[in-house]
Amino acid sequence: xxxxxxxxxxxxxxxxxxxxxxxxxxxxxxxxxxxxxxxxxxxxxxxxxxxxxxxxxxxxxxxxxxxxxxxxxxxxxxxxxxxxxxxxxxxxxxxxxxxxxxxxxxxxxxxxxxxxxxxxxxxxxxxxxxxxxxxxxxxxxxxxxxxxxxxxxxxxxxxxxxxxxxxxxxxxxxxxxxxxxxxxxxxxxxxxxxxxxxxxxxxxxxxxxxxxxxxxxxxxxxxxxxxxxxxxxxxxxxxxxxxxxxxxxxxxxxxxxxxxxxxxxxxxxxxxxxxxxxxxxxxxxxxxxxxxxxxxxxxxxxxxxxxxxxxxxxxxxxxxxxxxxxxxxxxx
Amino acid sequence: xxxxxxxxxxxxxxxxxxxxxxxxxxxxxxxxxxxxxxxxxxxxxxxxxxxxxxxxxxxxxxxxxxxxxxxxxxxxxxxxxxxxxxxxxxxxxxxxxxxxxxxxxxxxxxxxxxxxxxxxxxxxxxxxxxxxxxxxxxxxxxxxxxxxxxxxxxxxxxxxxxxxxxxxxxxxxxxxxxxxxxxxxxxxxxxxxxxxxxxxxxxxxxxxxxxxxxxxxxxxxxxxxxxxxxxxxxxxxxxxxxxxxxxxxxxxxxxxxxxxxxxxxxxxxxxxxxxxxxxxxxxxxxxxxxxxxxxxxxxxxxxxxxxxxxxxxxxxxxxxxxxxxxxxxxxxxxxxxxxxxxxxxxxxxxxxxxxxx
Numbered sequence: 001x002x003x004x005x006x007x008x009x010x011x012x013x014x015x016x017x018x019x020x021x022x023x024x025x026x027x028x029x030x031x032x033x034x035x036x037x038x039x040x041x042x043x044x045x046x047x048x049x050x051x052x053x054x055x056x057x058x059x060x061x062x063x064x065x066x067x068x069x070x071x072x073x074x075x076x077x078x079x080x081x082x083x084x085x086x087x088x089x090x091x092x093x094x095x096x097x098x099x100x101x102x103x104x105x106x107x108x109x110x111x112x113x114x115x116x117x118x119x120x121x122x123x124x125x126x127x128x129x130x131x132x133x134x135x136x137x138x139x140x141x142x143x144x145x146x147x148x149x150x151x152x153x154x155x156x157x158x159x160x161x162x163x164x165x166x167x168x169x170x171x172x173x174x175x176x177x178x179x180x181x182x183x184x185x186x187x188x189x190x191x192x193x194x195x196x197x198x199x200x201x202x203x204x205x206x207x208x209x210x211x212x213x214x215x216x217x218x219x220x221x222x223x224x225x226x227x228x229x230x231x232x233x234x235x236x237x238x239x240x241x242x243x244x245x246x247x248x249x250x251x252x253x254x255x256x257x258x259x260x261x262x263x264x265x266x267x268x269x270x271x272x273x274x275x276x277x278x279x280x281x282x283x284x285x286x287x288x289x290x291x292x293x294x295x296x297x298x299x300x301x302x303x304x305x306x307x308x309x310x311x312x313x314x315x316x317x318x319x320x321x322x323x324x325x326x327x328x329x330x331x332x
Numbered sequence: 333x334x335x336x337x338x339x340x341x342x343x344x345x346x347x348x349x350x351x352x353x354x355x356x357x358x359x360x361x362x363x364x365x366x367x368x369x370x371x372x373x374x375x376x377x378x379x380x381x382x383x384x385x386x387x388x389x390x391x392x393x394x395x396x397x398x399x400x401x402x403x404x405x406x407x408x409x410x411x412x413x414x415x416x417x418x419x420x421x422x423x424x425x426x427x428x429x430x431x432x433x434x435x436x437x438x439x440x441x442x443x444x445x446x447x448x449x450x451x452x453x454x455x456x457x458x459x460x461x462x463x464x465x466x467x468x469x470x471x472x473x474x475x476x477x478x479x480x481x482x483x484x485x486x487x488x489x490x491x492x493x494x495x496x497x498x499x500x501x502x503x504x505x506x507x508x509x510x511x512x513x514x515x516x517x518x519x520x521x522x523x524x525x526x527x528x529x530x531x532x533x534x535x536x537x538x539x540x541x542x543x544x545x546x547x548x549x550x551x552x553x554x555x556x557x558x559x560x561x562x563x564x565x566x567x568x569x570x571x572x573x574x575x576x577x578x579x580x581x582x583x584x585x586x587x588x589x590x591x592x593x594x595x596x597x598x599x600x601x602x603x604x605x606x607x608x609x610x611x612x613x614x615x616x617x618x619x620x621x622x623x624x625x626x627x628x629x630x631x632x633x634x635x636x637x638x639x640x641x642x643x644x645x646x647x648x649x650x651x652x653x654x655x656x657x658x659x660x661x662x663x664x665x666x667x668x669x670x671x672x673x674x675x676x677x678x679x680x681x682x683x684x685x686x687x688x689x
Contacts, residue, residue: 068501072470075471171666
């Protein structure tokens with residue numbers, strides 16, 4: 001009898017739980033804290049079962065105070081723990097912005113490495129689940145501008161587990177954003193054992209020759225569907241890349257693909273102005289400008305607050321908009 | 333309920349230097365002399381820094397003159413292994429707890445090294461965003477509790493800080509998780525230009541602990557015996573697993589908020605001048621020492637000379653410190669610099685070299 005690697009098909013939220021459980025088991029210094037993460041198992045059940053298994057000293061229901069959660073996590077991290085703090089929604093993180101911006105990400109520099117902050121902040125984000133107001137923000141670019149912070153976004157269960165474990169093991173603060181629309185919408189194979197997915201590395205979702213489509217989070221499955229529809233009608237082939245880490249970007253993969261195709265579409269649901277599309281265009285400008293055959297196309301949310309849910313479908317990049325942008329890139 | 337009656341200002345030594353509290357006798361002659369020496373050292377350092385700033389030899393400086401008893405007395409109440417969380421006005425506390433004078437001076441000339449405590453001393457770099465450090469103190473102390481040690485956090489903040497959300501979140505977290513932290517408030521009456529009565533409708537800061545079921549006390553912050561003994565009690569409570577304490581030390585800053593502002597714009601500085609003759613923490617201890625037969629002019633002169641030498645040595649060390657390097661800025665953003673940092677530093681260096689040749 002051989003022992004095969006145990007692989008299960010998990011949803012993304014199950015993979016998050018699996019990663020947390022793996023690290024709580026492996027490393028005594030890992031603790032999970034946040035609002036309703038204990039007995040209730042989190043509002044999305046991302047921490048389900050962890051309270052029962054690891055107890056209230058390690059899976060901690062905190063008072064309802066985001067700045068308090070992040071601020072005390074900084075202290076815990078500096079004094080020997082690896083806190084994984086949950087923000088119930090990314091739209092609720094704003095009270096903690098000061099702690100993140102002025103302390104978590106600066107402590108290493110301010111003390112030249114004497115004090116470091118190995119913490120992870122997890123937050124579900126993005127629109128498309130008919131959530132109430134403020135629950136659907138996709139403001140990743142607010143955080144990629146913070147020096148000293150890595151910003152990681154998985155698009156599927158396999159990556160969620162591997163990236164989250166890599167984030168927990170990272171010696172510096174990581175913001176780990178979980179696209180809530182993809183939490184339960186599909187499953188992927190996830191090994192039972194511990195593994196990591198390297199931060200700062202993009203992944204090819206699909207190889208192609210004529211146009212590069214760069215995206216992340218919940219836009220990855222949407223983009224894949226749009227590309228599939230597009231390729232049924234057209235002879236051109238698309239290369240789809242899931243960036244997975246927004247800081248630091250995987251410049252090499254972007255460069256490699258753009259040098260091959262010369263045409264680029266960026267898809268993200270965050271607002272356009274100052275969004276990651278601009279940073280990616282800047283990277284392409286530096287790394288592959290002379291390979292471009294067409295202006296870089298972008299499909300983004302609007303420069304409006306994310307609308308309440310009766311209008312969120314109109315806000316989110318649609319299949320039509322993605323296909324339109326691909327055509328624009330190809331026909332230039 | 334009258335909060336001024338509920339939280340009277342606890343005093344051990346009166347302005348006239350007389351014992352007014354039964355426990356004041358717990359203080360030994362050696363400890364009294366230590367109090368005086370450390371306060372004198374703090375005051376001399378502060379005066380030196382203000383002068384250095386006026387001569388343009390250090391940058392904008394934050395003076396604490398008048399608050400020496402609050403800072404020195406509380407800092408002497410914690411031990412090695414405990415944690416200290418200062419603001420930018422608390423270098424009398426950090427230097428008493430063991431920070432190096434050289435690094436303190438480096439801080440005021442805009443050097444990163446200024447934020448680093450000596451090896452073995454747990455001192456955070458000064459918190460600039462108001463009240464943010466209360467959460468770090470709570471988190472660090474929470475970690476000590478989880479590790480089952482008896483170490484505690486001592487965190488400083490001013491009267492204005494009690495208006496911030498992080499003050500309330502810090503007290504609440506510490507109370508809920510029964511964390512070994514001492515919240516040491518220095519109520520010097522003003523948050524830059526805004527006086528306490530405009531800052532809050534509360535009559536005291538101590539009463540804010542009531543909401544969180546945190547034992548709170550209001551003390552005379554210019555009475556070092558009161559500060560030391562009451563902080564000691566709070567520290568012992570924390571060590572014994574009895575949770576946080578809020579101390580409101582009522583004090584006064586004689587000078588400006590920083591060397592960049594002019595206090596006469598928002599208050600009558602005659603009050604400060606008058607307080608120098610009546611409420612001064614060093615003067616009070618001097619009177620006490622004279623009353624107790626502990627005062628010795630020769631000893632004071634010896635101390636002054638010793639401290640002058642120490643400060644001058646630190647100043648020399650600061651001035652002779654190796655030039656700052658931009659590499660330190662890049663190397664300490666992450667454990668391992670990212671490619672954007674590598675590229676930026678490389679480009680910066682090559683252009684800098686080109687310009688210099």
